[in-house]
Amino acid sequence: MSPNDLSSYLIIGAILFSLGMFTVLTRRNAISVLMGVELILNSANINYVAFSHFSSGNSAGQIYAIFVIMLAAAEAAVGLAIVLAIFQLFHTIDVEAAQTLKE
Amino acid sequence: MESPIQTDFIRWIVFLPLIGSIVNGLLGAKIQKSMGKGAIGVIACAPVIIAFGLSVNALLTLKNLAPEKRFLIDNLYAWIHLGSLKVDMAFLIDPLSAVMILVVTGIGGLIHIYATGYMHDDKAFWRFFAYLNLFTAAMLTLVLGDNLLVLFVGWEGVGLCSYALIGFWYQDHANARAGNKAFIVNRVGDFGFVLGMFLLFWSLDAQGHGSLTFREMVKWAPSIKDSLIWGWPVVTVATLFLFVGATGKSAQIPLFVWLPDAMAGPTPVSALIHAATMVTAGVYMTARMNVFFSMAPDTLNVIAITGVATALLAATIALTQNDIKKVLAYSTVSQLGYMFIGVGVGGYAAAIFHLMTHAFFKACLFLGAGSVIHAMHHEQDMRKMGGLKQWMPLTFATFFISVLAIGGFPPFAGFFSKDEILWLAFTSEHGNKLVWFLALCGAGMTAFYMFRQLFMTFYGKCRADHHTQEHLHESPSVMTMPLVILAIGAVFAGLIGLPGVLGGSQFAHWLEPVIHAHEGEHASHALEWGLMAVSVAVASFGVFIAFLMYRRESLSPEIFCNLAGGLPYRLFDRKWYFDEIYQAVFVNGTLLLARIGSLFDQYIIDGIVDGSASLTRFASWLNGLFDDYIIDGMVNAVANVTFWMGNKFRRLQTGNINGYLFVILIAMVLAVYVKVHYWS
Numbered sequence: 001m002s003p004n005d006l007s008s009y010l011i012i013g014a015i016l017f018s019l020g021m022f023t024v025l026t027r028r029n030a031i032s033v034l035m036g037v038e039l040i041l042n043s044a045n046i047n048y049v050a051f052s053h054f055s056s057g058n059s060a061g062q063i064y065a066i067f068v069i070m071l072a073a074a075e076a077a078v079g080l081a082i083v084l085a086i087f088q089l090f091h092t093i094d095v096e097a098a099q100t101l102k103e
Numbered sequence: 104m105e106s107p108i109q110t111d112f113i114r115w116i117v118f119l120p121l122i123g124s125i126v127n128g129l130l131g132a133k134i135q136k137s138m139g140k141g142a143i144g145v146i147a148c149a150p151v152i153i154a155f156g157l158s159v160n161a162l163l164t165l166k167n168l169a170p171e172k173r174f175l176i177d178n179l180y181a182w183i184h185l186g187s188l189k190v191d192m193a194f195l196i197d198p199l200s201a202v203m204i205l206v207v208t209g210i211g212g213l214i215h216i217y218a219t220g221y222m223h224d225d226k227a228f229w230r231f232f233a234y235l236n237l238f239t240a241a242m243l244t245l246v247l248g249d250n251l252l253v254l255f256v257g258w259e260g261v262g263l264c265s266y267a268l269i270g271f272w273y274q275d276h277a278n279a280r281a282g283n284k285a286f287i288v289n290r291v292g293d294f295g296f297v298l299g300m301f302l303l304f305w306s307l308d309a310q311g312h313g314s315l316t317f318r319e320m321v322k323w324a325p326s327i328k329d330s331l332i333w334g335w336p337v338v339t340v341a342t343l344f345l346f347v348g349a350t351g352k353s354a355q356i357p358l359f360v361w362l363p364d365a366m367a368g369p370t371p372v373s374a375l376i377h378a379a380t381m382v383t384a385g386v387y388m389t390a391r392m393n394v395f396f397s398m399a400p401d402t403l404n405v406i407a408i409t410g411v412a413t414a415l416l417a418a419t420i421a422l423t424q425n426d427i428k429k430v431l432a433y434s435t436v437s438q439l440g441y442m443f444i445g446v447g448v449g450g451y452a453a454a455i456f457h458l459m460t461h462a463f464f465k466a467c468l469f470l471g472a473g474s475v476i477h478a479m480h481h482e483q484d485m486r487k488m489g490g491l492k493q494w495m496p497l498t499f500a501t502f503f504i505s506v507l508a509i510g511g512f513p514p515f516a517g518f519f520s521k522d523e524i525l526w527l528a529f530t531s532e533h534g535n536k537l538v539w540f541l542a543l544c545g546a547g548m549t550a551f552y553m554f555r556q557l558f559m560t561f562y563g564k565c566r567a568d569h570h571t572q573e574h575l576h577e578s579p580s581v582m583t584m585p586l587v588i589l590a591i592g593a594v595f596a597g598l599i600g601l602p603g604v605l606g607g608s609q610f611a612h613w614l615e616p617v618i619h620a621h622e623g624e625h626a627s628h629a630l631e632w633g634l635m636a637v638s639v640a641v642a643s644f645g646v647f648i649a650f651l652m653y654r655r656e657s658l659s660p661e662i663f664c665n666l667a668g669g670l671p672y673r674l675f676d677r678k679w680y681f682d683e684i685y686q687a688v689f690v691n692g693t694l695l696l697a698r699i700g701s702l703f704d705q706y707i708i709d710g711i712v713d714g715s716a717s718l719t720r721f722a723s724w725l726n727g728l729f730d731d732y733i734i735d736g737m738v739n740a741v742a743n744v745t746f747w748m749g750n751k752f753r754r755l756q757t758g759n760i761n762g763y764l765f766v767i768l769i770a771m772v773l774a775v776y777v778k779v780h781y782w783s
Contacts, residue, residue: 025761025764059185098758
């Protein structure tokens with residue numbers, strides 16, 4: 001596997017995605033869940049940039065990566081605002097505490 | 104253009120501290136438990152010391168090259184290649200960055216060693232050194248970056264580490280707030296920096312030379328001389344934006360407010376970040392981009408005025424402070440003002456020279472203050488000190504030398520560098536007699552408040568309580584040794600930049616490949632001697648007043664406090680009400696905006712929603728009359744079924760986010776599986 005091989009980038013992307021998914025599924029701390037989401041978004045970024053690099057001359061992927069970064073920033077802001085609201089309501093940021101919808 | 108020499112060792116100057124930070128950051132807690140704090144200290148200090156060795160090596164390599172070929176490049180990889188934007192992850196060593204890395208690794212290394220003594224009793228020893236190493240790596244990235252974007256990575260990195268280190272003792276709410284303040288104020292400056300960077304790239308690109316690499320930018324700088332944006336020269340606007348960035352990092356008006364609060368961090372942090380390195384980033388950046396700044400005389404005027412205003416304002420505040428670290432903090436702000444006066448009058452080399460000498464004596468002063476605080480059981484109020492020289496002779500001696508250096512007495516380092524700036528302010532084409540005069544007043548105040556501090560801390564009778572007095576002691580040698588080395592630097596560092604009458608500055612000559620020296624500063628020797636004599640006389644006058652007030656105590660400070668109805672004193676003491684104004688305008692302004700947004704939400708948006716709801720309700724009421732008697736029978740049956748089913752399905756809605764996500768994941772996997780195996 002060399003640095004000039006598309007699959008190595010995709011593998012890194014996949015590893016990062018799995019780590020992020022694992023974090024989102026297993027963590028109960030809302031901030032950790034948000035961090036996992038960031039990892040997932042970044043794994044998507046790696047794929048974007050890698051595909052863009054290997055489809056010569058097409059820079060759309062890199063531009064999309066920048067959009068994703070911007071979106072991630074907005075997502076983090078909204079996510080943290082929700083976490084803050086949850087904390088004010090429940091005095092904890094454990095996601096399992098926020099289940100008043102339940103019977 | 105000469106093809107640069109590819110040199111692979113440069114990357115290690117950045118990587119070594121980074122590795123130290125990663126090791127201490129990830130494994131530090133375990134190492135500290137199993138191998139003790141000594142191991143942490145070695146892991147933290149060794150990389151910086153080795154990096155210093157590499158920096159010396161780089162300097163010697165440069166020296167052996169012809170002046171116009173003095174640059175070494177280490178190109179790691181292509182970072183962003185997109186359209187006409189080509190940015191490489193590359194490090195550059197030229198005469199300017201060679202000076203900077205020597206300062207960062209040399210003085211930074213000494214402070215690392217000192218900190219192993221100062222922080223010895225702290226439980227989070229490893230965390231401190233992880234941040235400190237990360238900071239060093241970020242600062243080295245900043246000064247070694249081959250293009251503006253790599254510089255910006257370091258620029259943001261030092262901001263982040265500064266936040267982490269100021270709030271290092273985060274259990275105390277005030278410290279955490281100080282960290283926040285530093286970070287947010289710096290972000291305002293960073294925004295200006297980014298805009299300046301975009302603008303320069305955009306205008307260079309319009310001429311077909313889009314680049315962020317320093318040498319390319321400098322080469323094509325003349326091509327954007329006549330470009331306009333909104334009717335202004337692009338260079339002026341762009342350099343003004345860059346200068347906004349510099350005011351944030353280098354603590355100039357209006358963004359200086361974070362630096363005094365940054366004293367909430369441990370003292371080695373104040374010495375490293377807020378005296379010797381991070382705050383010099385803005386000065387370094389303006390020197391690095393000097394070609395563009397020189398093309399914009401309007402910007403230079405703004406810089407000179409800001410520099411003078413900051414130098415004076417900070418000096419006046421420093422006159423009245425009683426906290427040993429706050430005096431030094433404001434004196435840093437003031438000295439940074441001098442550096443920007445140097446930049447503003449076109450003396451970039453002089454600014455870098457003052458930066459370097461200042462790094463020596465200010466680091467020494469802060470570490471000396473740290474040594475005092477250490478001995479005084481974390482007492483920082485100078486009114487409770489006094490007479491310490493009998494207990495702490497080494498700290499006293501080094502502190503005294505540094506005070507002489509910052510006060511501007513020959514032959515100490517500060518004299519030569521400050522005088523170079525004053526001289527340029529007087530004679531250079533961008534200079535101005537008024538700027539020179541105000542800067543001279545600031546120099547007099549500097550001498551006064553530094554000697555005030557010296558007298559209050561080390562002379563007279565000890566005002567500490569009995570218990571503290573009994574435990575007064577000189578600090579361990581791991582702390583005094585760096586002090587001695589820095590004091591030696593504070594004595595001799597000025598000799599490489601002698602004024603014209605004494606043989607001319609070798610330092611300016613060394614920087615010539617990067618910073619083009621200014622011609623037309625040939626004035627008579629008599630004038631040069633005369634100006635030197637005036638500045639020494641003014642400084643001596645400041646010392647004399649301080650002596651009368653705080654040593655002989657024959658002149659009461661009260662007289663000055665009550666001058667003009669006490670108004671000037673109140674202004675100085677309350678820091679010109681900057682914090683109050685910012686609180687009222689920006690913090691409360693933001694809160695007001697949020698309140699207005701909330702009211703808008705509550706009355707307008709909610710009103711619309713409620714209104715439509717009322718309308719719907721009215722319509723439904725009409726419908727309801729019809730429904731009640733005719734359709735109800737049918738509907739009720741459906742509703743009952745729906746209600747029953749809803750109640751059953753309600754159990755699925757656990758509210759457990761992990762559970763939902765798990766179901767989504769399983770469904771996704773199933774869907775992909777079905778698609779791959781049965782549909783294609």
